[in-house]
Amino acid sequence: MTSTRTFASVQAGEELPKLVIPITVALVAGGAIATRDYFPGHHDPEAARALGSPHIFMNILTTNGLVERFVEGWAGPDCRLATLKIKLGAPNYPGDTLTFTGTVTDRNEAGHSVEVTLRGANSMGAHVTGTVRVKLP
Amino acid sequence: MTDPEWMAAIRALVGKDYGRVYGWDPVNVPMARQWAEIMGVDNPRYAEGKLVPPAMLQVWCMEGPTINHYPPGSTTENPYEALKLIEAHGYPSVVAVNSELEFDRYLAPGEKLYYTTRLDAISEEKSTALGTGFFITLSMTFFSQHAAGDEEVGRLLFRVFKFKPAHAAKPAMGTPVGPPKIKRPAPGISDDTRFFWDGAHAGKLMIQRCKACGTLRHPPGPCCPECYSFEWDALEASGRGTVYSFVVMHYPEVPPFDYPNPIGLIELEEGTRLVAQLVGVKPADVHIGMPVQVEFNQVDVGAPDGNDTIALPQFRPVVG
Numbered sequence: 001m002t003s004t005r006t007f008a009s010v011q012a013g014e015e016l017p018k019l020v021i022p023i024t025v026a027l028v029a030g031g032a033i034a035t036r037d038y039f040p041g042h043h044d045p046e047a048a049r050a051l052g053s054p055h056i057f058m059n060i061l062t063t064n065g066l067v068e069r070f071v072e073g074w075a076g077p078d079c080r081l082a083t084l085k086i087k088l089g090a091p092n093y094p095g096d097t098l099t100f101t102g103t104v105t106d107r108n109e110a111g112h113s114v115e116v117t118l119r120g121a122n123s124m125g126a127h128v129t130g131t132v133r134v135k136l137p
Numbered sequence: 138m139t140d141p142e143w144m145a146a147i148r149a150l151v152g153k154d155y156g157r158v159y160g161w162d163p164v165n166v167p168m169a170r171q172w173a174e175i176m177g178v179d180n181p182r183y184a185e186g187k188l189v190p191p192a193m194l195q196v197w198c199m200e201g202p203t204i205n206h207y208p209p210g211s212t213t214e215n216p217y218e219a220l221k222l223i224e225a226h227g228y229p230s231v232v233a234v235n236s237e238l239e240f241d242r243y244l245a246p247g248e249k250l251y252y253t254t255r256l257d258a259i260s261e262e263k264s265t266a267l268g269t270g271f272f273i274t275l276s277m278t279f280f281s282q283h284a285a286g287d288e289e290v291g292r293l294l295f296r297v298f299k300f301k302p303a304h305a306a307k308p309a310m311g312t313p314v315g316p317p318k319i320k321r322p323a324p325g326i327s328d329d330t331r332f333f334w335d336g337a338h339a340g341k342l343m344i345q346r347c348k349a350c351g352t353l354r355h356p357p358g359p360c361c362p363e364c365y366s367f368e369w370d371a372l373e374a375s376g377r378g379t380v381y382s383f384v385v386m387h388y389p390e391v392p393p394f395d396y397p398n399p400i401g402l403i404e405l406e407e408g409t410r411l412v413a414q415l416v417g418v419k420p421a422d423v424h425i426g427m428p429v430q431v432e433f434n435q436v437d438v439g440a441p442d443g444n445d446t447i448a449l450p451q452f453r454p455v456v457g
Contacts, residue, residue: 036199065176068192125392
């Protein structure tokens with residue numbers, strides 16, 4: 001991560017660099033604990049199976065963190081996220097891969113902000129879809 | 138659907154405000170650093186210790202390992218009361234549907250947070266692929282405490298589906314396995330359609346032809362719609378055609394397909410039309426009249442644990 005993108009340099013339709021994240025037990029369980037979410041389905045395989053899942057599954061707060069990483073990694077260190085709105089889909093299980101793609105879908109001249117519409121997909125389809133509005137210098 | 142009788146008392150809670158839930162710890166650098174480490178967030182500004190990642194907003198007020206164990210001074214009411222009440226009527230499962238965070242500003246180490254909750258909405262009873270139940274929308278407002286008056290710093294709209302599963306969850310046995318590989322459904326193949334799939338397997342796009350009058354037809358069937366003859370054979374199409382019409386599927390997303398998913402009604406040079414997926418083209422660039430060419434792609438079909446593949450005819454725009 002180096003410099004922050006300027007509002008003037010970003011055009012509607014610009015695609016963000018793809019971000020590929022391997023989903024591991026460490027990421028799912030560690031992400032749950034780092035977000036203080038101790039729901040057993042996020043760290044205990046036995047509990048997850050009792051819920052009908054093949055393995056532990058990622059919690060939403062980790063998904064939010066990964067969405068921030070995807071957008072912030074592109075926008076740069078001095079961007080400011082204003083909104084982070086997601087819709088949840090297929091669960092993230094260890095052994096799978098989460099691939100983020102995104103496009104700039106709006107530029108707000110007055111607020112110096114852009115909207116990124118994104119999708120994080122795994123082998124079963126969309127894990128997350130949504131938008132992030134980010135203010136740029 | 139009409140509400141069950143017991144729902145009236147629960148629905149009366151819509152609009153209710155639930156009191157403060159405090160954070161156990163003030164906003165702090167060690168928790169933020171560990172969060173950034175596992176998320177892979179490498180923004181150097183957070184390491185400088187002046188502000189923390191915005192997506193952590195909720196984290197600061199999570200109760201921790203003991204369910205509903207909130208810091209002293211927090212409300213004694215359960216902000217998720219409506220879910221519990223609905224659950225008691227036989228809706229055991231819950232899945233989060235939407236999370237919408239809004240940040241007024243980034244937080245700094247040392248700030249002490251709390252949030253309040255409002256029960257915004259309970260939908261009518263809905264049937265989905267998961268089961269039957271209610272969409273419940275909660276909105277949380279986050280505040281930073283100041284001596285001169287508390288400051289609103291962000292909001293979270295959170296929507297869950299509280300439901301009776303359509304298929305009761307079966308606890309899986311044995312060691313955890315990877316995600317199930319969902320494949321495309323296998324086509325139903327009959328005596329009338331086998332020539333089409335055999336042709337595809339050999340890299341040929343076949344069209345059924347009436348032996349009596351020569352009329353071409355698709356989709357395949359036993360009888361000529363022109364002369365009613367049951368005698369037929371097939372000819373190999375050139376594979377060239379044009380987009381006669383198309384749709385772009387957006388929602389609901391069904392695995393294993395990629396979305397948006399462009400599906401064409403292709404008019405072949407020979408005159409018949411067939412439905413097929415369009416490949417090698419952005420959905421926004423598909424247009425009626427676009428020249429396309431067939432190609433055959435091997436795809437996995439059928440049961441997750443099987444090894445079945447078929448050659449699937451798909452169409453790609455003709456370049457130049």
